[in-house]
Amino acid sequence: MNNIVADMLPGSSALTSVSDSNAIRSRTLKTSIGCSGIGLHSGAKITMVLHPAEAGTGIRFRRVDIAGGGAIVPAIWSAVHDTRMNSCLKNDDGVVVGTVEHLMAALAGMQIDNCLIDINGPEVPVMDGSAAPFLFLIECAGVVELSAPRQAIKILKRVSVKDGDRTASLTPSSGFSVRFEIDFASSAISRQEFFVNLSRGTFKSEISRARTFGFEQEVAYLRANGLARGGSLDNAVVIDSTGSRVLNDDGLRYPDEFVRHKVLDAVGDLYLAGAPLIGHFHGVRCGHALNNQLLRTLFADQTAWEMTTVAPGSAAAPFAASSASGAVAVA
Numbered sequence: 001m002n003n004i005v006a007d008m009l010p011g012s013s014a015l016t017s018v019s020d021s022n023a024i025r026s027r028t029l030k031t032s033i034g035c036s037g038i039g040l041h042s043g044a045k046i047t048m049v050l051h052p053a054e055a056g057t058g059i060r061f062r063r064v065d066i067a068g069g070g071a072i073v074p075a076i077w078s079a080v081h082d083t084r085m086n087s088c089l090k091n092d093d094g095v096v097v098g099t100v101e102h103l104m105a106a107l108a109g110m111q112i113d114n115c116l117i118d119i120n121g122p123e124v125p126v127m128d129g130s131a132a133p134f135l136f137l138i139e140c141a142g143v144v145e146l147s148a149p150r151q152a153i154k155i156l157k158r159v160s161v162k163d164g165d166r167t168a169s170l171t172p173s174s175g176f177s178v179r180f181e182i183d184f185a186s187s188a189i190s191r192q193e194f195f196v197n198l199s200r201g202t203f204k205s206e207i208s209r210a211r212t213f214g215f216e217q218e219v220a221y222l223r224a225n226g227l228a229r230g231g232s233l234d235n236a237v238v239i240d241s242t243g244s245r246v247l248n249d250d251g252l253r254y255p256d257e258f259v260r261h262k263v264l265d266a267v268g269d270l271y272l273a274g275a276p277l278i279g280h281f282h283g284v285r286c287g288h289a290l291n292n293q294l295l296r297t298l299f300a301d302q303t304a305w306e307m308t309t310v311a312p313g314s315a316a317a318p319f320a321a322s323s324a325s326g327a328v329a330v331a
């Protein structure tokens, strides 16, 4: 047996850039679609259904297993309460939804602004450890435009956070791009750096299939702390105790799958801003904790950002020219 491991909107009325009639519209799913799987950390079997939602809804979870009609848990930076090995949300009543980052990355990559996600347990199913299964779900459901314009968060000045040798920053840019650097003692990972401009529809091909990863020897510690109970070679890349060998029979999906997964996590964590970002993210060895701290630092400074609508075809169109395939119907 492969017992392994792994890994509100702040108020602003400042709309700028273009008139509403000319702006890119916000999007939601065309129809409801669901999946079932296990939670990476809880090990629980969980069913999740993504529903279309009207403009202004944002991304929200609804814990349907909570008595009294379900509990709403908003997917927003201010609701993030636990960042150990995953990004976990908690609402004011203490109801949690964990491991949201890979689903959030898929919603960001598919430019879904509004979605209600019914879930019957405390954690988003891990599926294969990447964002690809969620991207596939959204493509199967199809995507429709709503009448309301999409709102994006434009970075106006540099903000950064630091924790030892880990750093994360956001700087002004005409589109949305991510640079990530990691440096592990493990020779299977070592030093990796990746840059991607997500304004050109590259999320699906370059990032979405990168899986979460971890080390064989971390298993006992994580499980003792209630984590990685559902982790296996089916949903994580695992490196052996020597640090030099990937245990998965099929090897890696990309030669630098590790750093690409860190990009995926950052895209998902940053989508908890509540809208797409127009700016450049640079992460060095950082993870969920620093990603969330970066958003808290950004929104604490009203002069560092503004809400904006975006003209079609402009360089600032977040995730413009998306990876929408033939399976996606854009009304």
Ligand SMILES: [Zn+2]
Pocket: 007, 101, 102, 212, 261, 265
């Ligand atoms: Zn991840």
